[in-house]
Amino acid sequence: MSRHDQGRAYIGRRDWFGATAAAAAATAGLLRPMGAARAQDAPAAYPNRPVRIVQGYTPGGPTDLLARMVGDKLSAAWGQPVVVESRPGASATIAAAHVARSAPDGYTLAVLAATHVQTPPLLPRLPYHALNDFTPIAQIAGYPLILVVTPSLPVRTLAEFIAYAKARPGAATFATAGIGSSPHLSAAQLALRADAEFTYVQYPGTVKGQTAVMTGEVQAMFLNPLLAVPILRDGRARALAASGVRRWRDLPEVPTVAEQGYPGYDAAVWYGVFGPAGLPPALVTKLEADILAAMRAPDLRARLETAGFYPLEVGAATFRAIVESELARWAEVIRRTGIRGAE
Numbered sequence: 001m002s003r004h005d006q007g008r009a010y011i012g013r014r015d016w017f018g019a020t021a022a023a024a025a026a027t028a029g030l031l032r033p034m035g036a037a038r039a040q041d042a043p044a045a046y047p048n049r050p051v052r053i054v055q056g057y058t059p060g061g062p063t064d065l066l067a068r069m070v071g072d073k074l075s076a077a078w079g080q081p082v083v084v085e086s087r088p089g090a091s092a093t094i095a096a097a098h099v100a101r102s103a104p105d106g107y108t109l110a111v112l113a114a115t116h117v118q119t120p121p122l123l124p125r126l127p128y129h130a131l132n133d134f135t136p137i138a139q140i141a142g143y144p145l146i147l148v149v150t151p152s153l154p155v156r157t158l159a160e161f162i163a164y165a166k167a168r169p170g171a172a173t174f175a176t177a178g179i180g181s182s183p184h185l186s187a188a189q190l191a192l193r194a195d196a197e198f199t200y201v202q203y204p205g206t207v208k209g210q211t212a213v214m215t216g217e218v219q220a221m222f223l224n225p226l227l228a229v230p231i232l233r234d235g236r237a238r239a240l241a242a243s244g245v246r247r248w249r250d251l252p253e254v255p256t257v258a259e260q261g262y263p264g265y266d267a268a269v270w271y272g273v274f275g276p277a278g279l280p281p282a283l284v285t286k287l288e289a290d291i292l293a294a295m296r297a298p299d300l301r302a303r304l305e306t307a308g309f310y311p312l313e314v315g316a317a318t319f320r321a322i323v324e325s326e327l328a329r330w331a332e333v334i335r336r337t338g339i340r341g342a343e
Helices: 003-012 013-026 033-040 060-077 089-100 158-167 184-194 206-215 225-233 281-295 298-306 316-337
Strands: 050-055 082-087 108-113 134-143 146-149 172-176 198-202 220-224 238-242 269-276 308-313
Touching: 050 060, 050 089, 050 298, 060 082, 060 108, 060 134, 060 269, 060 281, 060 298, 089 108, 089 134, 089 184, 089 269, 108 134, 134 281, 134 316, 146 225, 158 172, 158 184, 158 238, 172 206, 184 198, 184 220, 184 316, 206 220, 206 225, 220 225, 225 238, 281 298, 281 308, 281 316, 298 308, 308 316
Parallel strands: 050 082, 050 108, 172 198, 172 220
Antiparallel strands: 108 269, 134 269, 134 308, 146 220, 146 238
């Protein structure tokens, strides 16, 4: 089943999820008394049993790996098991819905990626609100995507690529990993900012799109650095820009999109820890402090960098503001570019 078929299947179950979420929101004090009571004992008594971290992708992927690395650190600090649970499907919305329905006692958390704020405009009937039904606790890691082009394309800078695209409306082709994927939305934001027209070609996964760029089947793609660097080093692709606000450490010679005439452009992938709405402030403070302490550990930072992330140490208040801002920004990009998700 494709990712978008999964999305349709999930939305088909929205009445059940929606009823559950609505009931939880309307009667939170009645449905969650035990969890809430336990949370009031925090932070002194927390945690006194295993903690679950839910993530929405298949085991072994970047999100799962990140959750396990951070979970290991928290388990050592807390003296309690931290179990990572995979609930894959529908762009991580199945996992997010599960966490949104969980008791606000700190024993069910989530590691969610930037897709958490990108998916809602594409699936407006989701049974949760990406901010109001969650407690953002800490932003912990990220990486930029690298804009690469096939070596046969006669461009060497982002400005030349944009000029090429404008001279041939629609002829500049981008590989994507599906509608609303990070490579797709990164390119769409660039098209919007540059007033250019691209043609998007969907592939069943990022690696297939990467291969299409190397062979010249398509001209460009925004790629994860771990995939981009090897094919750049051996000449199978050419880098034009990094999608984040900072250059990638392994490609310091590649400027960001923002540096090349598009200030404010940012399509970096990020990851954060969330809980359900209603976590008591004292518990949020403890979770924030413990997670940020884990992120400062030199051994964890080294493992994250080896795995292709840059560590982040963004606390709850700032992270909440980021989520709110990102929801609005991606909704505007999707609205103005006319991208449509699964109905």
